[in-house]
Amino acid sequence: MVMKEAIGPARRMDVLHDTTAPLLDVEGLTVAYVPAAGSTPQARREERYALHDLTFRVEARELVAVVGPNGSGKSTLFKVIAGTLASDAGRVTVYGHGPGEHICIAYVPQRSQIDWSFPVTVKDVVMMGRVGQIGLFRRPRREDWAFVEQALERVNATALRHKQIGELSGGQQQRVFIARALAQQAELILLDEPLTGLDVPNQEAIFAVLEGLHEDGVTIMVATHDLQLAADRFGRVMLLNRELVAFGPPEEALTQANLLRAYGGHMHVLPGSDGDLVLADTCCDGHEDEL
């Protein structure tokens, strides 16, 4: 790539990578449900889990889909892996170290979580991904701008660089946030419902970007409601409903028994004409409030 020389010295956090350890190692992860402020003391005493006793591994260069109904803990899981939310029990390590020691884990939020009227342009947003590497009291250097340009190029958003983020379409907004993760030099990218609310061409455009990154060795986890897509396009699928229902290749994970366990009443199971099952996730497209 043209920008190779511009990339500069070793990444600040590389020293922390124990590359003999799995990229992501999760053991007995449990997160207690946090009751809303002002709820009754009784509700606060009731024991509930957002996530309960999850154990799994993700190797480097995997492309993983995380599926499950609304409130199944997908966002919570991503936030714990990203190190922005503490767990109540269990252990999460990324290359052998706690998530909080890395700046190479990017979390791409649901679009509904962002204030799109905020006075920033596309390149401002992508540059935010560089703030960790730039460090306190410094201004962006030439190589930081090179990273931004390169990231924009990767997601086909170079022409959008001077637009305010509210002027973009949903698909463009999503690609800009992926570019921000690239500018962060993320090795693990967690995308929270990136395809929700997008039409098929836009979903395909996002997917083309993700598959390109995957080929370049970035590990990607995508939370999605689209079971068809999870089955067709991902190497492994995680079925989640506060507990880990299944995690494996699509044909092993997405069995009828597993889907019923994960979705329960939210799942429509219809006998198809040739004896196959037609499965539909009846979840709405709305944003999830899992915490």
Place this chain on the structure above:
Amino acid sequence: MSLDWLLDPLQYELIQRALLAATMTGIVCAVLGAYIVLRGMAFLGDALAHTILPGVVVAYLLGWPLAVGALVMGVLTALGIGFLTDQGMVKEDTAIGIIFAGSFALGVALLSTAGNYSVDLTHFLFGNLLGVSTSDLWVTLLLGGVVLAVIALFYKEFLVISFDMTLAQTLRLPTTFLRYLLLVLLAVTIVVSLQVVGIALILAMLITPAATASLLTNRLLPLMAYAAAIGAFSGVTGVYVSYHLDVASGPAVVLVATAIFLLVFLLAPGRGFLWRRRGR
């Protein structure tokens, strides 16, 4: 055309000091105000302005610098609100409201024990621009400069925590420190503004210029620059209005800022109210 209306007031030193203090206040409030507006902290800003009253009053009664009392009180307030919210028994805006009203009442009660109660209270509430002494002016310029310098130093970090707190956390920025730093800057800004617009009207200087600027640009840095220009212009014009029309100076400054907001709201090219109606 005679420029006497412009030049006459300048022969008085107290007007010169008032103009400088009003300019600095207009700039500092507007620049910090950009973050206040974007982070939706308007209520917290107003509350913090009122809660520092007891600190200011105690410092005043003991003859200490007002800034010390205000800072101590500002930090205590921020911690108090955080503590009440963390208990999870009341919502954050309720916690702010309780502390806001309670400590404001304490400040007024403390002040009522002093001799010159109503005059002092008026000055704290609405400012006393013509009473700015040379040493007051130096404190204002110095603290204002410190606030602007800190914002310049942490500009990109404040931008990230305002736009996307989760990103700030994955970048491992010191988010708690930055949030508290913003609160401390807010407390210092309130001290800077105390004599110019007073506790009751500081909110206007924090949010009105920044809100006006947000109608004119899509990027944060120009937004801060426009807001600073509007804030400074409001300060200076307010002093003149106060001089010529003999109205209280703090309210005059705020009224100028409000008038500018209304003008921009109606006429801003491309997105003003009238512009959009015409486009229908």
